[in-house]
Amino acid sequence: xxxxxxxxxxxxxxxxxxxxxxxxxxxxxxxxxxxxxxxxxxxxxxxxxxxxxxxxxxxxxxxxxxxxxxxxxxxxxxxxxxxxxxxxxxxxxxxxxxxxxxxxxxxxxxxxxxxxxxxxxxxxxxxxxxxxxxxxxxxxxxxxxxxxxxxxxxxxxxxxxxxxxxxxxxxxxxxxxxxxxxxxxxxxxxxxxxxxxxxxxxxxxxxxxxxxxxxxxxxxxxxxxxxxxxxxxxxxxxxxxxxxxxxxxxxxxxxxxxxxxxxxxxxxxxxxxxxxxxxxxxxxxxxxxxxxxxxxxxxxxxxxxxxxxxxxxxxxxxxxxxxxxxxxxxxxxxxxxxxxxxxxxxxxxxxxxxxxxxxxxxxx
Numbered sequence: 001x002x003x004x005x006x007x008x009x010x011x012x013x014x015x016x017x018x019x020x021x022x023x024x025x026x027x028x029x030x031x032x033x034x035x036x037x038x039x040x041x042x043x044x045x046x047x048x049x050x051x052x053x054x055x056x057x058x059x060x061x062x063x064x065x066x067x068x069x070x071x072x073x074x075x076x077x078x079x080x081x082x083x084x085x086x087x088x089x090x091x092x093x094x095x096x097x098x099x100x101x102x103x104x105x106x107x108x109x110x111x112x113x114x115x116x117x118x119x120x121x122x123x124x125x126x127x128x129x130x131x132x133x134x135x136x137x138x139x140x141x142x143x144x145x146x147x148x149x150x151x152x153x154x155x156x157x158x159x160x161x162x163x164x165x166x167x168x169x170x171x172x173x174x175x176x177x178x179x180x181x182x183x184x185x186x187x188x189x190x191x192x193x194x195x196x197x198x199x200x201x202x203x204x205x206x207x208x209x210x211x212x213x214x215x216x217x218x219x220x221x222x223x224x225x226x227x228x229x230x231x232x233x234x235x236x237x238x239x240x241x242x243x244x245x246x247x248x249x250x251x252x253x254x255x256x257x258x259x260x261x262x263x264x265x266x267x268x269x270x271x272x273x274x275x276x277x278x279x280x281x282x283x284x285x286x287x288x289x290x291x292x293x294x295x296x297x298x299x300x301x302x303x304x305x306x307x308x309x310x311x312x313x314x315x316x317x318x319x320x321x322x323x324x325x326x327x328x329x330x331x332x333x334x335x336x337x338x339x340x341x342x343x344x345x346x347x348x349x350x351x352x353x354x355x356x357x358x359x360x361x362x363x364x
Contacts, residue, residue, distance in 0.1 A: 060096030065175045065187030066138070067096040067120040074142045078115040079363050081108070082143040084134050084276075085150035088292060088342060089122025096120065098345035103352035104359065111360055119143065123174045127153040128269055130174075131276025135283070137175065137185070145362055146280045147355070149290045151302055152341065154269040262312065263305040270309040277310075277320055286319040286362050290355065293329040295341065300326065323358050325351065 062070045067090060074080060083089050083101040091099025105118035119141055121134055128150050135146065181187045263270035273289060280287045289310060291303045307322055314320040329347055331337040336347030343351065 059189075061187070061189060063186055065123075065181055065185075067091065067099065067122070068102065071117055071119055071141055075115060078117060079108075079112070079145070080141060080143040081105070081116070081118040081145045081147065081359065081363075082121050082135075082138065082141065083118060083147045083149060084126070084131055085122045085148065086126045086153045087122065087124040088152065089120060089149050090124055091120070091122070091348065092124055092342050093338060094343075094345055094348065098348060100343070100348035100351040100355075103349050104355055107352055107356040108359060108363075111356065112363070116363075122149070125153060125174050126150070128272035128276065129154075131272065132279040133176070135276070135279050135285075139283070143285060145286045145288065145359065147288045147290060147359070148273060148276055149292060151269070151292055151299060151306070152295060154266075154272075155295070155298055155302060260309050260313075263309050266302050266305040269302060270306055273306060274309065274313055277314065281317070281319060287321070288355070288358055288362060289320070289322045291322070291324040291326050293331055293337075293351075294326040295331060319362075321358060321362060323355065325354055328354050 060067045062068065064070055071080075081104075083104075089099070089101065091101075096102060099120060099122075101118050101120040101122070105116065108116040108118070119138065121138055123130075126134070128148070131148055131150075175181045175187060178187060258271040258275040259267040260270035260274060261267050277287050277289065289306070291306070292299075294300050294303075303324070303326060307324070310320070310322050329336050329343070329350060331340050334344075336344055336350065338344050
C-alpha cells in the first residue's frame with residue numbers, strides 16, 4: 001500500500017475519538033431533551049385545544065375566555081363596554097349572537113357614528129363577588145363602561161343572618177379554576193369538552209341523562225349546550241363542595257370586609273356590588289348596575305336592598321347609574337325565557353333595547 005510521509009493507510013476504518021460526557025454536559029443534554037419533550041407536549045395540547053375549540057365553535061368562547069371574537073387593540077375614538085355577570089350575560093342555551101350583549105353592541109353601533117365594541121365577559125355561575133376579579137383579568141381591554149348584570153346567582157348564597165348552614169360566597173370566578181388562565185390569560189376549552197364526553201360515555205351516550213343525574217336545575221336542550229353545559233356542571237360541583245365543607249378564602253376574613261351591613265340579609269351581595277363599582281371607578285370606568293327581570297319575591301327583596309345601597313353610596317357620582325328592568329319581562333312566558341330563567345333570542349333583544357338608551361347616554 002502506498003504511504004505518504006508518516007501517514008499509514010490500512011483497510012480498517014479509523015477509530016472515532018471517545019466522547020466524554022462531563023457532569024455539566026450531562027445536565028445540559030438532559031435539560032435540552034426535557035425542553036424538547038415539554039415543548040412538543042405543550043404544542044400537542046395546544047393543537048388539541050384549538051381543534052376542540054373549532055368543534056365547539058357554536059359556543060363562541062374564544063381563546064381568552066369570553067364569548068365572541070377576540071377583541072384587538074383599542075382604536076382611537078373607539079368606545080368599549082364590558083358586560084359582567086353569570087349565565088344570563090353569557091347567553092346560556094343560545095348562540096353568542098343571540099345573547100343580549102351582542103344585540104346591545106349592534107344597537108350602539110347603529111346609533112353612534114364612532115366605533116363601539118362590547119365584550120361579553122359573562123360566565124355561568126359568576127356572581128357579584130367576581131366582579132372586581134373579572135375587571136382585573138380583562139383590564140387590558142381598556143373598557144370605558146362596565147355593565148354589572150347579576151343577582152340570580154347571589155340568591156343562592158345563604159343569607160348572612162342564617163347560621164344553620166353558614167354563608168357561602170361565590171368568591172372565585174369560574175375561569176380561575178384553570179391555572180393556565182390564571183398564569184397566561186389563555187382559557188383552554190379541551191377539559192370542558194372531555195368532561196362532557198366522559199359524562200356521555202358513562203350514560204350510554206345520553207347526555208341529557210348525564211345532566212339529569214347531576215341535578216342540573218336548567219337544561220336548554222339546544223345544540224349550543226355543548227360545553228356550555230360542562231361550564232355549569234363543573235361549577236356546580238365546586239359550589240356543592242363549598243356548601244358541604246365551607247369555603248377557603250384567600251385571606252382569612254377579608255372576604256367579609258366589603259359587606260354592607262345596612263343591607264341586612266343581603267350584606268354580602270350589596271358589599272360585592274359596591275366593591276365592583278368602586279373598582280371600576282378607580283380605573284376611570286363608568287358603571288351601570290342592572291336589576292334583572294324579577295325572578296321571585298326574594299329577588300325583589302334583594303334588589304330593593306341593592307337599590308337603596310347604591311343610592312347611599314353613589315348618589316353624587318354621575319358615573320354610576322342603576323337601571324331597573326325588573327318588570328320588563330315575564331319569565332313565565334316561554335317566548336322570552338325558555339326555562340323560566342334564561343332568555344330566548346327574543347327576550348335578549350328586549351333587554352338590549354331597554355339598556356341601549358342608558359348606555360348611549362353614559363358614553364357621551
